[in-house]
Amino acid sequence: MDEFNDNEITKLLRLKRYEQPPPGYFENFLHEFHRRQRDELLREPLWRICIDRTRDFAASFNLSTLTSYPAAVTAVLVCAAVLSLRIYQTPAPATVAATDRPVLVAPASTEPEWTLASPVATRVFNTRSLRNMTKSAQTHRSGTPRYVLDSVPVSYETTFKF
């Protein structure tokens, strides 16, 4: 019986490297990354940003986590001062990102079509999906089972072959 041996499979797999995202995707990626960073910064409450920055700062000096209250408070105050300066220096695009946000959240109701991807710059991608999954992971970890009700069929057809 004719069979694909490892070499044939290997060659077919190597050709998969040519499956590439649309032109301009990589060039645009960095812009998207910056925009998301600014978004996150604007969304996070100030106190948490301070704690995170303090933790990173402490980690760089190999200090144990700041469990002492006075140290934490001092750190937060110092952070707040530093952070307010940084935000002051952030250029205008930050506010543009803020107004962009509602648009990003909107597509939850639109049905994703199975078309090959259009350039990221013009496509409003739904980051909600990953965040929802993180949430469900948390409830899962607490010991409750996953209550099954699929939202997508386990099997589908795309052609009229029979």
Next chain:
Amino acid sequence: MNPAIALPPARRLTDLLSSGPDAGVKSKRQAMDESRKDEDQQLVARTQEGDASAFDQLVVKYTPRLYGLVYNMTSNHEDTNDLLQDIFSKAYKAIRGFRGKSSFYTWIHSIAVNMTLNFLKKRGRRFQLSLDDVDSSIQSDKEFLEATASSSPVREADLSELQKRLNEAMMKLSDEHRAVVTMFHIQGMPHAEISKILRVSEGTVRSRLFYANRQLQNYLDEFRKNPVT
């Protein structure tokens, strides 16, 4: 590929965005590895000192590679894009704690593989294929030309049908098996590197590859019964 060791400040984006297939010749790979490691070390050091633009260069440098890794594990462009953003975001937050025990390459690939595996676990079997187009540069690939030369019975359409079946077969593999297949066969990573990234022995990597190959073989053999006209 640029063999530069020192990093000139005004480097062109197009140089870093080169995502062509790896040469595969061992000595050339070793030379590339060395220069890449040095470059990474410098960029990481600058990032840790507070130079965010250095991290930008790492992002630009690693996006094409990580894209290939994540995309071939998820078979979905949108999910890949979301994951890549999260991967670099996590890396940026964690980079202060990066001590250089492993190379940055290994470190960021570890983050990428683990986040993708976690994502796949939560996504489960229900997914939507969202496959990228095949880039036209495939026309100059030696193996592609061999497979579709006019003297053989195969035409491009047959090959694309096979590629489709292969994509389906890949999704039938377990997430862990798909990960090693992607890293070894598609990304061209050596066994040693894969074992460092997954924190398993090289023997485990080899046996997973063998098993996965057999599974893929079986799936494609089925479709042989119904070859394309």
Next chain:
Amino acid sequence: MLAKLAFLAAAASLSAQQTPESATSLSREVKDVFDRCAKAVVKIEATDQHGELSGTGFFVDPTGTLYTAYSVGGEAENVTVEFKGKKYPARQLMADLRSGIAMLKVDLASPALPIGNSDQLEIATPVVAIGYPLDLAETPSFGMIAGFDRKCFGGYFPTRHLRVNLPPQRGEGGAPLLNLKGEVVGILLYSFENNSSCYALPIEAAEKIRADFVRFGEPRHGWIGANVAEASAPVEGSRAVTKEIMKDTPAAESGMKAGDVVLQIGRTKVHEPEDILDASFFLTAGDVVPITVMRGNEKLTFSVQADFHPASHPRPPLLAAPLSNRAMPLNLQSAPERTP
């Protein structure tokens, strides 16, 4: 005079029936269905590769055979079924991705839900689902048939599904969908539009799979090897034209040709390419199915013995493949056998 009185009495009693009685009769019917059928519906708990899960299933015979969703019982281990307050271990009889269901078996004498007929359903027919949402007890839901859908999320369901305007809850995957006679007409599988609505597999599709299991021990999806597309103009009422007959397939062997307009497959009349999906789903590998086509002005009928669907597990082909006719998809060099 007497006749008039009788007529008036009859009229009076009729009008009496149209007052409060009819309004409560529906709620009574629904409650009846729940009271009669809930005991045959069970909570299923199991573990799969993602962790612990919980879903719903229901008995269809007195020996503990039950249906559930594939996501509940298809790939799970340590399956337990909660029945009358006690937990029983269950084993998997079979699981079928294409239909989205699994069949389990519990060793006990069970109440069974009677099987109904989804062909009798119409838009706005009232239906009841009974399931185990979250960690709650058996719960009824009420709704109505909203549609018979083929399309889903950019692709097609493997066979038409019932769209039901009934709000499903997590944990109800695998719940039975019942008509007001208390007969199962579908299996609740997928939520739709943020759980405001849902999709159910028609019970006939599940029963096809069960019949395969009884005959062969496994689902046997059939395949004949034709690809159908939409014709620009209907021929004898059908727009489904064969665009390709694949090599070495039952369709090719039977004499079907590209260009044939498909009119009927088995008992299913075909009017458009989407009808193929339903007909295809009900093909069984090994069974002979008559296929009627229009070729030019001629109406032809072919007897085609369906082969195994390519998506099935590897099996030897039913038709012996002639050695000389074997196609070579890739002319690549073979490598020496790899030693494990």
